[in-house]
Amino acid sequence: MTSRAYQTEAIIIKRQKFGEADRLVTLFTSDFGKVRAIAKGAMRPKSKLGGNVELLTHSQLMLARGRNLDIITQAQAIDNFLPIRDSLELMSGGFYLTELVDAFTEENVEDRELFDLFLNTLKEMAASSDMERALRYFELRLLNHMGYRPQLQKCANCSRQLEPGVNYFSPHQGGALCRECGYPDMSARTISVNALKVLRLWLQCDFTTACRVKLTGNLSREIKNLMRENIRYLLEKQLKSIEWMDQLNSEQKNHA
Amino acid sequence: MNSDFLSTAKPISRLIEELHKLPGVGPKTAQRLAYHLLQAPPEKSRDLAEAILGIKENLRLCSVCLNITDSDPCGICADETRDHMKICVVEEPIDILPLERTRKYRGLYHVLHGVISPGDGIKPEDLRIRELLDRLGSNSVTEVILATNPNVEGEATSMYIQRLVTPLGIRVTRLARGLPFGGDLEYADDVTLSRALEGRQEM
Numbered sequence: 341m342t343s344r345a346y347q348t349e350a351i352i353i354k355r356q357k358f359g360e361a362d363r364l365v366t367l368f369t370s371d372f373g374k375v376r377a378i379a380k381g382a383m384r385p386k387s388k389l390g391g392n393v394e395l396l397t398h399s400q401l402m403l404a405r406g407r408n409l410d411i412i413t414q415a416q417a418i419d420n421f422l423p424i425r426d427s428l429e430l431m432s433g434g435f436y437l438t439e440l441v442d443a444f445t446e447e448n449v450e451d452r453e454l455f456d457l458f459l460n461t462l463k464e465m466a467a468s469s470d471m472e473r474a475l476r477y478f479e480l481r482l483l484n485h486m487g488y489r490p491q492l493q494k495c496a497n498c499s500r501q502l503e504p505g506v507n508y509f510s511p512h513q514g515g516a517l518c519r520e521c522g523y524p525d526m527s528a529r530t531i532s533v534n535a536l537k538v539l540r541l542w543l544q545c546d547f548t549t550a551c552r553v554k555l556t557g558n559l560s561r562e563i564k565n566l567m568r569e570n571i572r573y574l575l576e577k578q579l580k581s582i583e584w585m586d587q588l589n590s591e592q593k594n595h596a
Numbered sequence: 597m598n599s600d601f602l603s604t605a606k607p608i609s610r611l612i613e614e615l616h617k618l619p620g621v622g623p624k625t626a627q628r629l630a631y632h633l634l635q636a637p638p639e640k641s642r643d644l645a646e647a648i649l650g651i652k653e654n655l656r657l658c659s660v661c662l663n664i665t666d667s668d669p670c671g672i673c674a675d676e677t678r679d680h681m682k683i684c685v686v687e688e689p690i691d692i693l694p695l696e697r698t699r700k701y702r703g704l705y706h707v708l709h710g711v712i713s714p715g716d717g718i719k720p721e722d723l724r725i726r727e728l729l730d731r732l733g734s735n736s737v738t739e740v741i742l743a744t745n746p747n748v749e750g751e752a753t754s755m756y757i758q759r760l761v762t763p764l765g766i767r768v769t770r771l772a773r774g775l776p777f778g779g780d781l782e783y784a785d786d787v788t789l790s791r792a793l794e795g796r797q798e799m
Contacts, residue, residue, distance in 0.1 A: 354715065385776045385779075386776045386778065386779050388780075388783035390785065391784075391785025391786070391787050391788050392785045394747055394748055394785075394787070395747075395748040395749075396748065417785055417786050417787075420785075420786050420787045422787065422790070425748070425751060425787070427755075428752060428755045428756060428759065431748070431751075431752050431755075432714060432752075435714040435715055436714070438715065439714075439715050580714060580715060580716065580717035581714035581715055583714075583717075583719060584712070584714040584719050584720075585714070587719065587720075
């Protein structure tokens with residue numbers, strides 16, 4: 341007979357109220373993928389779970405299998421990512437990451453690789469100030485990992501080698517298009533040679549190497565819009581947290 | 597309709613059905629309450645009925661602090677003995693109760709009616725932040741105390757408001773985050789404990 345209790349590491353990606361003082365917590369675990377569980381009494385000030393099952397906490401958890409939902413019996417935070425919590429901008433990026441992971445995953449599908457990518461991205465965000473780069477790298481690697489790797493070497497339509505100069509990108513076709521195929525395609529947008537090069541490199545390298553690439557403001561914006569469009573096409577919706585992230589961004593610019 | 601109700605007189609089964617819609621009231625509790633009310637003196641039933649109607653007919657939001665009130669401005673805002681230079685910002689009307697219970701705070705309140713929660717699509721514009729800034733612009737307020745809940749959304753909301761209020765030259769403070777009375781160090785999470793260390797006080 342299998343034991344009812346099990347242990348795992350997890351990052352908390354969503355919390356909802358549940359009854360009087362309980363929380364329904366969505367976890368992204370290292371061993372079981374996305375799991376929904378109840379944290380009993382987590383909203384009471386003296387709860388021993390409370391702070392250890394907050395959003396964007398990396399915790400060691402003990403859970404008990406329940407009939408519908410599992411129950412969190414013990415929790416110990418491993419990393420709270422305090423720098424993220426202390427910054428409004430990083431926080432908005434953190435909200436975005438949790439929504440992204442939630443949207444792209446199904447419950448109870450083990451995915452250690454995505455867990456590691458997610459955890460590393462949070463660590464990078466907490467350690468460096470280049471949140472945009474960390475988010476873009478995560479988005480690209482997430483797509484790649486979930487089976488949506490964009491075709492960036494050859495034209496996604498006619499398979500011809502892409503030439504330097506004007507090329508196009510179409511989420512609908514799943515990658516870059518050559519000039520002949522892209523021009524008549526109304527859903528395609530132009531993609532610069534530099535953006536192509538950066539994305540090709542990022543698909544192969546780790547984050548440290550990805551940080552060596554110099555990004556100008558324009559290039560960074562181009563990649564951001566491109567990834568965003570691609571993700572919106574795949575999910576068939578705009579993620580809710582994007583709006584606030586953009587709002588903070590523009591307010592910051594007006595300030596400066 | 598439930599077959600149990602067929603043998604019951606119509607007014608009673610209607611009452612049972614209505615009570616059953618309330619949170620935490622199951623079918624058995626609903627039945628027990630209904631029969632209890634049936635036996636209670638008529639004026640008791642009338643009092644209850646009036647109390648229920650009263651919350652719908654007489655309550656509105658205070659035009660100053662947006663707390664739920666039966667008079668405008670609300671009792672707290674109208675109280676001249678309170679300190680009108682301090683405003684304590686809370687998420688929901690219900691959060692005022694525990695703060696009042698402490699009897700330590702004699703200033704005014706401002707109810708946001710929510711908290712920034714990007715995952716649920718709740719943005720700053722959906723809260724009553726504009727009203728707070730209007731209050732600060734027209735009055736001689738010297739301190740804004742942020743008393744949103746000590747969780748991720750509450751912190752984000754406080755940071756956001758702090759960013760808007762500080763440039764106005766008004767002192768912005770945040771409720772201390774630390775260990776609960778009667779709690780246990782062993783079970784304190786790292787965030788709470790590190791904030792408690794940061795905010796330690798001379799004895």
